[in-house]
Amino acid sequence: MIHGGAGTGKIRKSSKHAQDISKALENSVSTGYDILEKSDGDAAAVNAVESAVASMEDSGLFNVGIDSCLILDKRIEMNASIMNGKDLAAGSVGMVQHMQNPVKLARQVMERTDHTMFVSDGPLELAKLFNITVAPVEPFLFIIDFHLLRE
Template identity: 40%
Template sequence: MCDTTPVMIVHGGAWAIPDDLAEASVNGVKKAVCAGYQVLLQGAAAVDAVEAAVCMLEDDPAFDAGTGSVLNFDGEVEMDAVIMDGHDLRAGAVACVQNIAHPVKLARMVMDKTDHVLIVGKGANQFAKEMRVETVPTEKLVTEEAVRELEYYRKYKSTVNSLFKTRDDVLGHDTVGAVALDCMGNLAFATSTGGISAKRPGRVGDAPIIGCGGYADSKVGGVSTTGHGEAIMKICLAKNIIHFMEQGLSPQEASESALRSMAERVSGSGGVITISNHGNVGKHFTTERMAWAWLKEGQMHYGLNPGEDFVTQYSVQ
């Protein structure tokens, strides 16, 4: 019996999104949040909704996940993804996986088909082969922008520390994610990324790490993070937000407090989206921009720049 109002929220990455990607980024998160929300309205589980939303973001070349993923220093695509069911804390993740259009689907298979949480590299691709997951050529995942970014970072030898700074900086590229609360009161999150341009081959950031790239506990709340992965890992950003919520802070207060703490302790910037087990929403970012959108009771909120909160009515697809 459904007795909880469904809520869906997504983000398209916290970074200095350039003007030529701004409209596409906002439109992308709006489409993705509608896709996930529609799943919730059909009575499906939160974990199905976040998978559907992130799959749509992975298909959109405006985002650094799936199609649109950036290139490592060797010119290869290595992707990470994670999904977690807050009902029983089951989770699945993959890292450094290659030639997969929807890494989040493979992460879901790790959760559902194995007794592991995280599978990486060749092992992840071997698992995909066993699951008969369709592979795609690298060139299908790579955009012209990804190639230009790689050339830039190779030239200037800039990597992690130049990518996710404060709102005064103009460079970066990052993760996508989703959090959902279903009509049964269960929460789930999913996060997916192509990483950062010119990263060392084999580098894994926060995205597929439980408690860092996200966390979901139906007794408390759900979180998906984005930003400077090395900084996020150092403070376990997602679990930190859950801890603040357990202490009585609202999702918004917890999100702001955790990002403030990350800036103070490790000089890291990023963004988060959060839903409490009561259906309250929080979202905050300390980068220049973050595309986000959330839906509840047929009303969509969305934005890109600091302070924005546009509202429109959702129409059933």
Template identity: 40%
Template sequence: MNPLVLVVHGGGASSISRERRERVRQGVLRAAALGYRILRAGGSALDAVEGAVAALEDDPEFNAGCGSVLNANGEVEMDASIMSGKDLSSGAVSAVRCIANPIKLARLVMEKTPHCFLTGQGAAKFAASMGIAEVPEEQLVTERNRKRLEKEKYAQKACCQK
């Protein structure tokens, strides 16, 4: 029997504040443990990946789902993609709003459509047709990311006034 291996990373943040480090580490460990349990129970690699990514999307410490960085208008627009190593099929979504777990929608794109990528309104229509429930945008926005956007807008304004 081959050993089971699952690698989870929490993104490419170049600097995580000291106060967040342990919460981020624990979130990655929880996601990895969930994915590993799925594999141990006989689930597929895709099931494990989807489960682990959904756990990150549900954790406000990560830039996915709840905790997504806000666009310039202060709105959440999310992207997700997934790929099967067996047959190289893939599914992706971009600019999706009000969906707690975009990774689940990306997998549905891969498995239920002839497409590999849906965006914006097309992705929203497909999500509705698949019964993916919408969540209020406020549920996806964190105070940390509101402050981050304010800081970026202030820096941009200050830069442009020079």
């Protein structure tokens, strides 16, 4: 099961944007399902979840990855978490910047550290330690001045 968010705006079902969202959700599910079909062993479910979420992070259509909401100073900060239901291992990162797929780092927290969560500058330092690509992630679409929306 996946979920693409629950924003306050309504999207016309017949719109191009709604079709793009539907296609991205189908792609995310297919990505995860393909991994489950081809994989065997304990890591299969976690691999499928990580890949499905990364697919959504890469799409630019959801409030994750390259299209995350902006914080007050118009920078992207993201959160991600992942959990293995078999042994209840979990990993998460918060206030992540400069990373396209924070879910991949959350998995590293789960599997390679004694911690459950890293926040602030911690995820960036951990990504460097684990040789995970760190680069500025610019907003995928465009920046909206939310003050204008209220007037």
